[in-house]
Amino acid sequence: xxxxxxxxxxxxxxxxxxxxxxxxxxxxxxxxxxxxxxxxxxxxxxxxxxxxxxxxxxxxxxxxxxxxxxxxxxxxxxxxxxxxxxxxxxxxxxxxxxxxxxxxxxxxxxxxxxxxxxxxxxxxxxxxxxxxxxxxxxxxxxxxxxxxxxxxxxxxxxxxxxxxxxxxxxxxxxxxxxxxxxxxxxxxxxxxxxxxxxxxxxxxxxxxxxxxxxxxxxxxxxxxxxxxxxxxxxxxxxxxxxxxxxxxxxxxxxxxxxxxxxxxxxxxxxxxxxxxxxxxxxxxxxxxxxxxxxxxxxxxxxxxxxxxxxxxxxxxxxxxxxxxxxxxxxxxxxxxxxxxxxxxxxxxxxxxxxxxxxxxxxxxxxxxxxxxxxxxxxxxxxxxxxxxxxxxxxxxxxxxxxxx
Amino acid sequence: xxxxxxxxxxxxxxxxxxxxxxxxxxxxxxxxxxxxxxxxxxxxxxxxxxxxxxxxxxxxxxxxxxxxxxxxxxxxxxxxxxxxxxxxxxxxxxxxxxxxxxxxxxxxxxxxxxxxxxxxxxxxxxxxxxxxxxxxxxxxxxxxxxxxxxxxxxxxxxxxxxxxx
Numbered sequence: 250x251x252x253x254x255x256x257x258x259x260x261x262x263x264x265x266x267x268x269x270x271x272x273x274x275x276x277x278x279x280x281x282x283x284x285x286x287x288x289x290x291x292x293x294x295x296x297x298x299x300x301x302x303x304x305x306x307x308x309x310x311x312x313x314x315x316x317x318x319x320x321x322x323x324x325x326x327x328x329x330x331x332x333x334x335x336x337x338x339x340x341x342x343x344x345x346x347x348x349x350x351x352x353x354x355x356x357x358x359x360x361x362x363x364x365x366x367x368x369x370x371x372x373x374x375x376x377x378x379x380x381x382x383x384x385x386x387x388x389x390x391x392x393x394x395x396x397x398x399x400x401x402x403x404x405x406x407x408x409x410x411x412x413x414x415x416x417x418x419x420x421x422x423x424x425x426x427x428x429x430x431x432x433x434x435x436x437x438x439x440x441x442x443x444x445x446x447x448x449x450x451x452x453x454x455x456x457x458x459x460x461x462x463x464x465x466x467x468x469x470x471x472x473x474x475x476x477x478x479x480x481x482x483x484x485x486x487x488x489x490x491x492x493x494x495x496x497x498x499x500x501x502x503x504x505x506x507x508x509x510x511x512x513x514x515x516x517x518x519x520x521x522x523x524x525x526x527x528x529x530x531x532x533x534x535x536x537x538x539x540x541x542x543x544x545x546x547x548x549x550x551x552x553x554x555x556x557x558x559x560x561x562x563x564x565x566x567x568x569x570x571x572x573x574x575x576x577x578x579x580x581x582x583x584x585x586x587x588x589x590x591x592x593x594x595x596x597x598x599x600x601x602x603x604x605x606x607x608x609x610x611x612x613x614x615x616x617x618x619x620x621x622x623x624x625x626x627x628x629x630x631x632x633x634x635x636x637x638x639x640x641x642x643x644x645x646x647x648x649x650x651x652x653x
Numbered sequence: 654x655x656x657x658x659x660x661x662x663x664x665x666x667x668x669x670x671x672x673x674x675x676x677x678x679x680x681x682x683x684x685x686x687x688x689x690x691x692x693x694x695x696x697x698x699x700x701x702x703x704x705x706x707x708x709x710x711x712x713x714x715x716x717x718x719x720x721x722x723x724x725x726x727x728x729x730x731x732x733x734x735x736x737x738x739x740x741x742x743x744x745x746x747x748x749x750x751x752x753x754x755x756x757x758x759x760x761x762x763x764x765x766x767x768x769x770x771x772x773x774x775x776x777x778x779x780x781x782x783x784x785x786x787x788x789x790x791x792x793x794x795x796x797x798x799x800x801x802x803x804x805x806x807x808x809x810x811x812x813x814x815x816x817x818x
């Protein structure tokens with residue numbers, strides 16, 4: 250078969266991704282315009298159809314699917330261990346957390362989730378929390394840039410790069426790790442990692458304070474984000490909003506506490522929630538502030554885990570991180586929904602296994618960003634157009650996860 | 654807790670048949686598709702369960718042999734910390750079920766996705782359009798018997814080098 254190239258036709262855009270509203274329905278003074286999919290403030294390939302009256306946004310319709318890579322279809326064709334690297338590419342700024350959620354689901358299906366050695370569990374928490382900080386740094390840094398603060402972005406990217414270098418040291422890859430395996434890990438931590446990571450934690454604490462001073466409590470930033478895009482608690486739950494966005498709305502709901510998976514019950518940390526300190530509970534400022542506070546808590550968790558990894562669950566010559574990795578992954582016939590707290594919110598996987606093959610019959614992923622984007626039209630009615638970007642940025646969307 | 658929910662449902666909805674879903678985590682019931690909206694409404698609003706979080710709504714195709722499709726609702730009650738699965742089994746030729754958008758508004762996009770990838774119709778859905786795929790895409794790719802078209806807008810879809818599983 251001969252490979253053909255794209256043949257341009259004027260009609261293609263209008264038939265493949267038509268607008269929801271038509272020009273005929275508009276009232277006088279209203280207009281439709283299109284934002285994205287290639288727009289720096291939309292954090293990836295998000296296209297928004299916006300109806301405005303002057304500068305006031307009347308309606309927003311997100312058009313998604315520009316980054317659709319058929320994750321669920323691939324998952325139905327591949328064994329579980331080969332699907333694992335695909336999950337990295339969903340929320341690509343927090344790949345460790347995705348892998349962990351997927352691996353945890355398969356481990357539960359196999360019934361080996363209680364046998365995982367403690368050292369592996371602690372390492373998983375360390376890498377996942379490091380990745381959580383990196384993800385929040387991207388969220389806060391790019392958010393600052395969206396609304397006009399360029400310096401914090403550079404600071405946060407600099408520190409995020411250190412995290413990525415450390416995770417590269419651990420796994421060999423900068424962003425898409427394939428490090429957490431079903432039943433174990435790719436490798437043990439490299440020699441000297443614990444000490445380096447401790448040094449990094451000591452280094453990062455004052456840097457977080459700097460960002461706090463420069464961005465979060467900056468008067469310009471507060472004026473720009475307080476009372477903007479207020480997401481009510483009840484509306485948020487009704488829309489399936491989870492993670493920092495829900496906590497900013499004043500709801501103390503963190504799956505690390507609620508479900509207590511992994512070794513989280515053994516660790517001390519707080520769940521920061523939004524209180525409307527600078528404006529209304531659940532506004533853009535609260536969402537950013539909650540992310541910033543979570544970075545502090547993640548550092549606390551990492552330090553406790555490193556302490557354990559250097560004393561109680563020390564590196565030993567006979568420790569094999571692949572000892573419990575099953576040679577054959579064939580779960581019994583069952584359906585299972587597993588969920589984990591990602592930096593963005595609740596990441597869930599729904600598995601269906603028939604007990605006769607190594608390939609799932611169905612693997613549905615429920616990404617937090619998908620639900621967060623669906624609430625956008627609700628909270629951006631009657632706001633100024635410039636505030637629309639402040640709201641989109643504050644929801645911390647990753648299109649890789651929305652489109653899958 | 655599951656017994657209480659079963660009791661509540663059979664008390665409040667007349668003549669409902671509740672069958673437990675085999676080997677399911679979280680456990681739950683297979684609900685007749687005609688009852689799903691009433692069941693969801695009751696579970697969402699009743700103070701003894703208050704399932705306020707629709708965690709996941711997933712379409713499933715059982716294949717041509719079984720000739721059924723399913724919609725699986727994964728519910729979670731934040732105040733009571735209870736999980737529940739609900740399942741409806743649909744005819745594969747005309748898969749249609751009532752939308753639960755008016756109960757959990759977050760279901761809107763999940764139902765659009767199930768429509769987009771499985772072709773499941775959700776009656777009373779306010780805005781049932783394709784969501785991930787282009788509007789002029791032919792077929793429903795997550796069906797087990799899906800055969801992709803040869804070309805889309807002049808672009809070859811079936812690449813000759815793609816390995817067959």
